[in-house]
Amino acid sequence: xSGVESVEHDVVIVGSxxxxxxxxxxxxxVYGEKVSVGVISKVQLMRSHSVAAEGxxxxxxxxEEGDSFSLHAWxxxxxxxxxxxxxxxxxxxxxxxxxxxxxxxxGIPWSRRPDGRIAQRAFGGHSFNRALxxxxxxxxxxxxxxxxxxxxxxxxxxxDEWFVTNxxxxxxxxxxxxxxxxxxxNIYLFKAKAAIIATGGAGRIYNFTxxxxxxxxxxxxxxFRAGLPLKDMEFVQFHPTGLVPSGIxxxxxxxxxxxxxxxxxxxxxxxxxxxxxxxxxxxxxxSRAMMTEIMEGRGFKDPVSGLEYVLLxxxxxxxxxxxxxxxxxxxxxxxxxGIDPVEExxxxxxxxxxxxxxxxxxxxxxxxxxxxxxxxxxxxxxxAAAASIHGANRLGSNSTTECLVSGRIAGMxxxxxxxxxxxxxxxxxxxxxxxxxWVYKLVRRESGTPSYQIRRELQETMDTRFYVxxxxxxxxxxxxxxxKLREAMRREGYVEDKSRVYNTDLILAIETLNMLDVALVxxxxxxxxxxxxxxxxxxxxxxxxxxxxxxxxxxxxxxxDDVSLSYEPVRITTWKPTERKY
Numbered sequence: 001x002s003g004v005e006s007v008e009h010d011v012v013i014v015g016s017x018x019x020x021x022x023x024x025x026x027x028x029x030v031y032g033e034k035v036s037v038g039v040i041s042k043v044q045l046m047r048s049h050s051v052a053a054e055g056x057x058x059x060x061x062x063x064e065e066g067d068s069f070s071l072h073a074w075x076x077x078x079x080x081x082x083x084x085x086x087x088x089x090x091x092x093x094x095x096x097x098x099x100x101x102x103x104x105x106x107g108i109p110w111s112r113r114p115d116g117r118i119a120q121r122a123f124g125g126h127s128f129n130r131a132l133x134x135x136x137x138x139x140x141x142x143x144x145x146x147x148x149x150x151x152x153x154x155x156x157x158x159x160d161e162w163f164v165t166n167x168x169x170x171x172x173x174x175x176x177x178x179x180x181x182x183x184x185x186n187i188y189l190f191k192a193k194a195a196i197i198a199t200g201g202a203g204r205i206y207n208f209t210x211x212x213x214x215x216x217x218x219x220x221x222x223x224f225r226a227g228l229p230l231k232d233m234e235f236v237q238f239h240p241t242g243l244v245p246s247g248i249x250x251x252x253x254x255x256x257x258x259x260x261x262x263x264x265x266x267x268x269x270x271x272x273x274x275x276x277x278x279x280x281x282x283x284x285x286x287s288r289a290m291m292t293e294i295m296e297g298r299g300f301k302d303p304v305s306g307l308e309y310v311l312l313x314x315x316x317x318x319x320x321x322x323x324x325x326x327x328x329x330x331x332x333x334x335x336x337x338g339i340d341p342v343e344e345x346x347x348x349x350x351x352x353x354x355x356x357x358x359x360x361x362x363x364x365x366x367x368x369x370x371x372x373x374x375x376x377x378x379x380x381x382x383x384a385a386a387a388s389i390h391g392a393n394r395l396g397s398n399s400t401t402e403c404l405v406s407g408r409i410a411g412m413x414x415x416x417x418x419x420x421x422x423x424x425x426x427x428x429x430x431x432x433x434x435x436x437x438w439v440y441k442l443v444r445r446e447s448g449t450p451s452y453q454i455r456r457e458l459q460e461t462m463d464t465r466f467y468v469x470x471x472x473x474x475x476x477x478x479x480x481x482x483x484k485l486r487e488a489m490r491r492e493g494y495v496e497d498k499s500r501v502y503n504t505d506l507i508l509a510i511e512t513l514n515m516l517d518v519a520l521v522x523x524x525x526x527x528x529x530x531x532x533x534x535x536x537x538x539x540x541x542x543x544x545x546x547x548x549x550x551x552x553x554x555x556x557x558x559x560x561d562d563v564s565l566s567y568e569p570v571r572i573t574t575w576k577p578t579e580r581k582y
Contacts, residue, residue, distance in 0.1 A: 004178075006189040006426065009038035009157070010418040011411075012177065014164050014219060015198035016041035017050035018139065018400055019382025021146035022407025023196050027415045028153035035415045037156040038190065040179055042214055042507075044160050046147060049200055049212040050403065053139025054251035054328060056121055056131025057404070058397040059096035067128040069093050074575060076398060079125040079282045080391025081534035081544065082577035083232070083552070083570055088363045088387045090573070092398075092405050099404040100132055108145040109134050111325075121325075122256040123396040125282035125582070131397035136253045136328045139400060162188075163507055164218065165439055167195070167378075168427050169226045172369065174377035176426040177222075180439065182507070185500025187439065191426045193418035194377040196410045197223065197367070201355030201383040202518045203236075204511075207459035208307070209352040210242055210249035219384045221514035223359045224521060229370045229554040229566075231386035232357035233518070234526035235535050237394055238468050240286040241312055242351025245305035246336050250329055250348055252396040254314060255279040257325050261290065262311040262345060263298040269310075274582040281582040284393040284535045287350035291468045300347065311345035318342075350468050354394055356535065357525075358386035360554060365410045370556050370566060377417060379410040388552060388570070392534025442509045448494030451509040454485050458512070458519055461485075466526060471539045479523040483561060486516040521555045524563040529553065546577050 011027060013020045016039050027035050041048060060067045072093040077084050104110060104118070111119040111133050123131040134141040150156070159179070165187065167177040176191045202217025203209045224230055240261075241250040255261075261279050263269045273289035274281035281289075290310050293299055299308045314322060314329075319342045322330055326341075333339045333346050359380045360368045365387055367378040382403040389402050465478030489512060497505035531545040532538050551567040558564035 004189045006191050008191045008424050010035045011194045011414045012038045012190050012192040013196045014040050016045040017048035018142050018403035019407040020198035022404050023381055023411030025146055025149050026408045026411030031415045033155035035418055040159040040162050042163050045158055049215050051140045051143050053400050054136045055253035056133035056138055056397040057400040058130050059100045075126050077575055079393055079395040081393055083391030085388035085571040086573040087571055088389055092389055095405045096401050103145055106145050106149045108141050123252055124280045125395040136251050136326050167222045167226050170428055182502045191424040193421040193424045194414040196379045196381055196414050197384050198381040199384045203352050205515045205519045206352035206462045208247045208463055216511040216515050217518035218514045221517040224517055224557055229360040229556045230521050231360040231552050231554055233521045234529050235356035235392045237354035237535050238287045238350040239353035240350055241348040244302050244307050244309040244347040244349055247351045248332055248336055254329055260313045262313050263293045264300055269293050277582040282393055287468050309347040309349040312348045313345040314341040356390045356394055358384050361385050361387045365406050379414050381406040381410040442495045445494055448492035451493050451512040454489050455512045458485055469537055475527045482519050521563055525553045525555050528565055
């Protein structure tokens with residue numbers, strides 16, 4: 001391999017959130033040292049964005065009390081606005097309880113009922129209280145539990161703060177990936193028999209977002225550049241309660257525990273939009289209701305940021321319940337807004353929160369090409385995957401469930417595949433550093449436009465033109481803007497820091513390129529879907545159109561600057577689409 005040092009493992013996992021750690025645990029607990037594992041994380045391993053998950057993880061635990069697999073599956077399919085593939089929904093809900101019990105055995109501190117059994121709380125769109133929780137720090141505790149379990153095993157290596165730049169696919173097979181080591185500034189080839197992409201979503205293409213700054217769609221962009229289809233990327237979830245003005249998540253647990261949404265007239269306005277479920281309607285419905293109140297003049301305005309908002313009122317819950325069930329929410333409100341929710345309502349507005357789409361996979365999280373053929377050796381897990389559980393709208397607390405289930409499945413299948421393959425295969429032809437020159441070209445450029453400036457313009461475009469409500473002409477204008485920003489970034493994107501070691505300016509520039517690729521897919525997919533479904537609501541096409549659009553969008557790279565769209569039908573095994581009422 002000319003000019004590129006290589007690292008070799010049987011299985012390499014890109015991403016160290018809940019999905020990535022669960023995949024690593026599954027490989028080690030089943031196959032031990034028979035399968036060597038490398039875990040690559042762009043941040044310190046326990047700083048992955050999964051630690052920010054707050055409210056809960058959905059699973060059917062107490063069927064004797066009235067919950068059931070069919071009820072969980074139905075809630076998920078209905079919540080998805082019937083764009084979920086029903087076979088994979090069934091798989092998730094049936095495996096979820098075992099995942100919860102495994103975490104229990106591995107030491108997670110689930111919150112408890114008075115009788116000692118695991119507690120579950122209400123979440124929007126669920127017809128049963130099935131969200132298991134650990135106060136309001138569920139993701140943090142799940143991450144810690146998985147990491148502690150992984151430490152019991154040998155035969156795995158961690159690559160903290162390494163940045164994967166590209167994956168290599170040849171003849172329908174995974175052939176290694178490239179990663180930048182910031183400690184020496186060099187790019188390395190990771191050769192592996194199998195790989196799992198678990199890099200999360202792309203929420204940082206928005207400015208007002210709950211996502212950590214590290215969530216820049218890297219895995220999605222790498223797959224797109226490698227010629228793999230991204231599925232259903234027009235569906236971006238806006239969580240109803242982002243703290244104003246920062247966008248920090250105020251967990252749905254706050255409403256699950258009984259919080260109210262109030263407008264400037266003091267009304268619980270959800271009675272007008274979802275009279276049966278009120279604040280616990282699905283997130284797309286609550287977000288649209290909040291924005292309608294704001295647009296019709298019944299909101300408030302932050303004097304500094306200019307953001308308009310409504311109020312989340314927890315005062316009636318009392319200090320003891322808030323301290324027991326929502327301690328992190330109180331801490332966040334105090335530290336980041338100067339508000340004690342025991343005494344004052346919290347200012348909130350819808351905030352970019354989850355990427356429903358992702359890399360096209362089958363039911364078992366095997367990466368597929370546009371023809372539906374498996375890319376041998378390549379798997380996807382967690383939010384980066386589009387196995388199509390969430391469809392057009394994810395129900396709260398189903399995300400961490402899918403992370404656990406998909407991590408388990410992808411880990412098991414990747415290990416089984418690796419054991420069948422004789423050796424890890426890199427690229428079939430010699431590849432030099434010159435072919436990764438796009439990374440170093442950014443550093444060598446002597447002048448240009450800083451990446452942070454281009455990133456800011458991208459985020460402003462997404463915030464204004466691809467938010468809760470959308471419209472065709474506005475989106476087309478936004479797409480043209482993003483195309484120009486992509487051209488500018490490639491032509492004149494500038495990295496001021498010229499050093500090789502820990503060049504975070506370079507990392508930010510690569511992330512910005514990734515964000516622009518993902519944003520292009522989001523915009524083109526959204527413009528093409530001429531209906532309103534789930535989180536994708538268009539003023540110019542305000543109705544759901546099952547006759548034309550009960551299908552998944554597949555977007556692949558077309559040349560350097562365009563996207564080619566195709567479609568495949570939704571897999572309906574149990575329930576035909578009906579009108580969504582809450």
